[in-house]
Amino acid sequence: MIIAESVAEVRAQVKAWKREGLRVGLVPTMGYLHEGHASLVEKARSLCDRTVVSVFVNPAQFGPGEDLESYPRDFAHDCALLEEKGCDMVFHPDASVMYPPDFATYVELCSDMPRQLCGKTRPIHFRGVCTVVTKLFNIVTPDMAFFGRKDAQQLAIIRRMARDLSMDVEIVGCPIVREADGLARSSRNAYLDARERAAALVLSRAVAVGKELAAQGERDARALVAAMRAVIEAEALARIDYVDAVDGVTMQPVDAIQDGVLVAMAVYIGKTRLLDNFIVGEGAC
Numbered sequence: 001m002i003i004a005e006s007v008a009e010v011r012a013q014v015k016a017w018k019r020e021g022l023r024v025g026l027v028p029t030m031g032y033l034h035e036g037h038a039s040l041v042e043k044a045r046s047l048c049d050r051t052v053v054s055v056f057v058n059p060a061q062f063g064p065g066e067d068l069e070s071y072p073r074d075f076a077h078d079c080a081l082l083e084e085k086g087c088d089m090v091f092h093p094d095a096s097v098m099y100p101p102d103f104a105t106y107v108e109l110c111s112d113m114p115r116q117l118c119g120k121t122r123p124i125h126f127r128g129v130c131t132v133v134t135k136l137f138n139i140v141t142p143d144m145a146f147f148g149r150k151d152a153q154q155l156a157i158i159r160r161m162a163r164d165l166s167m168d169v170e171i172v173g174c175p176i177v178r179e180a181d182g183l184a185r186s187s188r189n190a191y192l193d194a195r196e197r198a199a200a201l202v203l204s205r206a207v208a209v210g211k212e213l214a215a216q217g218e219r220d221a222r223a224l225v226a227a228m229r230a231v232i233e234a235e236a237l238a239r240i241d242y243v244d245a246v247d248g249v250t251m252q253p254v255d256a257i258q259d260g261v262l263v264a265m266a267v268y269i270g271k272t273r274l275l276d277n278f279i280v281g282e283g284a285c
């Protein structure tokens with residue numbers, strides 16, 4: 001497995017692969033990898049000839065007071081996991097490689113898509129995501145790029161950005177990978193102490209309640225969201241950031257529950273902000 005820190009190294013290797021006619025897949029990550037990331041690598045390997053994984057904690061997507069400095073990092077462990085999963089190249093740039101001191105160009109959706117859901121409390125987050133993903137696409141020039149549905153708004157925004165800017169890359173969404181007890185895997189789960197880890201199950205429990213109501217034919221988005229909120233509010237360590245039902249493509253709030261609606265939440269467990277969601281009408285979320 002190649003470990004590349006420079007843009008030139010990645011470009012030279014990808015060019016060599018492309019000269020051989022090989023299809024290249026990219027899995028962008030912020031590291032501290034777990035089985036959720038591993039599932040993206042497996043999907044990439046099943047559809048592409050070569051898989052590149054970027055490991056980069058992107059400063060541009062963290063707002064003031066967020067957890068940029070404390071974000072968990074363990075590059076040695078990441079490399080061991082990626083090697084085992086058959087990744088061909090890890091791109092692990094320094095922040096100064098991605099953002100020189102006079103960096104001034106950002107990619108941003110000029111609709112209110114990035115202002116819904118997570119954007120309500122993280123106003124610059126998706127600008128940072130779109131900018132780094134654009135840079136990674138320009139550096140790696142992948143045929144396909146793989147993103148998890150755990151970050152459903154991010155996936156929708158990247159699909160829109162790639163379409164709007166005619167990016168020559170196929171965006172592939174991958175199912176949420178969960179712990180055995182239902183908690184969606186996340187690098188930020190590492191922040192949870194034992195009590196919080198138990199309390200964090202309210203997210204997947206609320207998802208289960210929402211899914212069940214939708215399956216039983218509940219069509220009123222407000223009633224469905226209220227039932228989910230009640231599950232979360234019963235947990236003393238949980239504080240809701242949002243629970244919303246939105247159109248799965250546009251992220252616009254909806255009144256009616258129907259297939260394709262995204263029901264998404266962000267919930268603080270103690271100081272740790274966790275995400276979960278489901279799409280109405282889809283078995284595995």
Ligand code: AMP
Pocket residue numbers: 028029030031035036037039040146147148149150151174175176177178184185186187
């Ligand atoms: P992150 O390192 O948290 O930025 O995540 C990198 C990629 O892995 C994103 O596309 C995430 O949506 C995806 N991902 C993170 N956790 C999971 C999970 N539990 N299941 C599926 N994909 C995930």
